[in-house]
Amino acid sequence: MKQIVIIVVAIFCINNAWAQDDLLNMLEKENPLKPTPVYATFKSTRLVNLQSNETMKAKHLDFRIQHRFSSIQNGAYDMFGLDGAVMRLGFEYGVTDRFMLGLGRNTTNKTYDGFVKYQLVQQQQNGHPISVGLFGSTAISTLEWADKNRDNFFSSRLSYCAQVILTRKVNDYVSVILSPTMVHYNLVAEKATPNDVFAIGIGGSFKITRSTRFNIEYIPRLNGRGQPQTASGGPTYYDALAVGFDIETGGHVFQVHFTNSNGLIEQQFVARNMNPIAFKELRFGFNLSRTFSFEKSSGKW
Amino acid sequence: MKKSILTIASIAFMTIGAKAQLFSTSTGNIYFFSKTPVENIEAKSLQTLSVLNVATKELVFRVTNTTFKFPNKLMEEHFNEKYIESEKYPNSTFKGKINEDIDLTKDGDYQVTVSGKLNIHGVEQDRTIPGTISVKDGAITLLSEFKVKEVDHKIQIPKLVLAKIAEEIDVKVDAKLLPKK
Numbered sequence: 001m002k003q004i005v006i007i008v009v010a011i012f013c014i015n016n017a018w019a020q021d022d023l024l025n026m027l028e029k030e031n032p033l034k035p036t037p038v039y040a041t042f043k044s045t046r047l048v049n050l051q052s053n054e055t056m057k058a059k060h061l062d063f064r065i066q067h068r069f070s071s072i073q074n075g076a077y078d079m080f081g082l083d084g085a086v087m088r089l090g091f092e093y094g095v096t097d098r099f100m101l102g103l104g105r106n107t108t109n110k111t112y113d114g115f116v117k118y119q120l121v122q123q124q125q126n127g128h129p130i131s132v133g134l135f136g137s138t139a140i141s142t143l144e145w146a147d148k149n150r151d152n153f154f155s156s157r158l159s160y161c162a163q164v165i166l167t168r169k170v171n172d173y174v175s176v177i178l179s180p181t182m183v184h185y186n187l188v189a190e191k192a193t194p195n196d197v198f199a200i201g202i203g204g205s206f207k208i209t210r211s212t213r214f215n216i217e218y219i220p221r222l223n224g225r226g227q228p229q230t231a232s233g234g235p236t237y238y239d240a241l242a243v244g245f246d247i248e249t250g251g252h253v254f255q256v257h258f259t260n261s262n263g264l265i266e267q268q269f270v271a272r273n274m275n276p277i278a279f280k281e282l283r284f285g286f287n288l289s290r291t292f293s294f295e296k297s298s299g300k301w
Numbered sequence: 302m303k304k305s306i307l308t309i310a311s312i313a314f315m316t317i318g319a320k321a322q323l324f325s326t327s328t329g330n331i332y333f334f335s336k337t338p339v340e341n342i343e344a345k346s347l348q349t350l351s352v353l354n355v356a357t358k359e360l361v362f363r364v365t366n367t368t369f370k371f372p373n374k375l376m377e378e379h380f381n382e383k384y385i386e387s388e389k390y391p392n393s394t395f396k397g398k399i400n401e402d403i404d405l406t407k408d409g410d411y412q413v414t415v416s417g418k419l420n421i422h423g424v425e426q427d428r429t430i431p432g433t434i435s436v437k438d439g440a441i442t443l444l445s446e447f448k449v450k451e452v453d454h455k456i457q458i459p460k461l462v463l464a465k466i467a468e469e470i471d472v473k474v475d476a477k478l479l480p481k482k
Contacts, residue, residue, distance in 0.1 A: 020323075020352050020354060020359060020361045020396070021361070023323060023325060023352045023481065024350050024352060024361060024363050027325060027327045027350045027352070028327075028350060028363075030327065031327040031348070031350075033348065033365055033367075033368065036367045039377075039378045039381050039382055040378050040381075040382040057374035057375075058374075060373075060374055060375070097374070125388070172388060210382075210383040210459065211383070211459055211461065249461045249462065250340075250379075250461070250462045250465055251375060291375050293372060293373040293374065293375070295372040295373065295374075296372060297341075297343055297372050
């Protein structure tokens with residue numbers, strides 16, 4: 001008899017202990033949390049050259065310094081390319097958590113660039129399987145006119161890029177990207193040179209440790225690839241390939257990479273890459289990003 | 302025989318009674334703060350679940366880690382991705398029991414300690430946490446401040462940011478519980 005009592009009492013006790021867990025679960029069901037977007041599909045707003053789906057968050061400013069050096073083929077004479085650098089300085093700002101603006105200045109062709117990027121769809125935990133981003137940019141070359149006596153139009157300085165950015169964080173270790181891209185130049189060298197260049201950016205990012213990643217990207221052109229762009233045998237444009245590492249230290253992200261292109265904006269590395277994919281065309285580069293937050297603290301401390 | 306039936310009956314009543322004496326909230330606040338000479342880090346979640354059983358003095362908290370908001374979104378991302386690993390360990394919980402012999406049906410302010418298990422980052426620690434309980438106008442307000450060491454919960458801080466993240470994190474809890482219908 002006594003045993004039964006003990007058992008019954010025990011059952012009630014267990015029941016009681018569980019009641020609170022049950023209640024927590026009930027509370028959770030009554031107040032469901034919104035599906036949260038997956039975080040850190042990529043470490044930065046760029047994979048290497050390609051735009052990632054990441055945008056700067058609201059009231060966050062990214063100060064960005066990007067360098068691409070010249071090819072390693074001259075060896076120690078020009079320090080494996082370090083003597084010849086092109087660079088871009090950029091300020092990039094999050095207007096909302098999903099919409100960012102960027103301004104930059106490139107040494108190549110003394111080009112200014114401005115872009116917008118919007119996260120149309122965010123991949124969610126237990127929700128949307130992929131993220132969809134939209135990217136658009138305009139670049140203004142400010143080189144002096146080659147022939148000042150000719151009729152020169154301001155519009156000739158402009159070139160554009162439009163891109164759809166499809167990404168998926170497959171798991172904690174792998175993220176992939178696919179970006180159909182179009183670049184348009186208002187002015188091209190000759191009739192044979194296409195104004196519009198179509199390409200597809202393909203890339204992946206692989207986590208090595210919590211603070212480092214390995215990235216690879218390849219941007220095959222769909223038209224005018226590997227062919228001289230003018231009847232007189234003018235420049236030939238090639239696909240851009242890059243491999244690199246992300247190294248993150250708090251507010252900084254260092255991206256170091258090797259690539260065959262020396263452009264820093266889509267107009268250049270997608271549409272005007274004159275270096276074939278070859279070992280001697282390898283060039284070292286880095287992106288340095290520093291983020292500042294202008295969000296106020298809660299003042300609770 | 303009679304005695305045991307009585308015992309069972311009384312326990313059954315207690316259980317039913319206990320259910321009627323549950324106070325809860327789904328909008329409790331948890332703040333945490335890390336202070337170092339290099340950098341201050343702070344975050345808050347305003348979506349903490351809590352249940353208090355007035356009869357048994359059992360108290361539970363559960364917070365979904367992704368509800369912590371940081372003024373610096375980069376820190377928020379790092380918190381979720383690198384430190385608390387919220388995909389692997391979505392919740393942090395505390396389950397405990399009030400040690401003091403107090404009557405929570407009566408209005409008043411009570412200094413208490415709560416002993417129980419704190420589970421953060423999938424690692425459980427036995428803790429006794431001090432706090433204040435205020436009973437007023439049918440609501441129970443819980444206030445507490447305590448510290449959590451990352452090491453105790455196997456949260457590793459990379460050497461590169463060691464100077465930026467305090468070894469001990471200050472935590473503040475502030476929740477107003479109402480009778481559960």
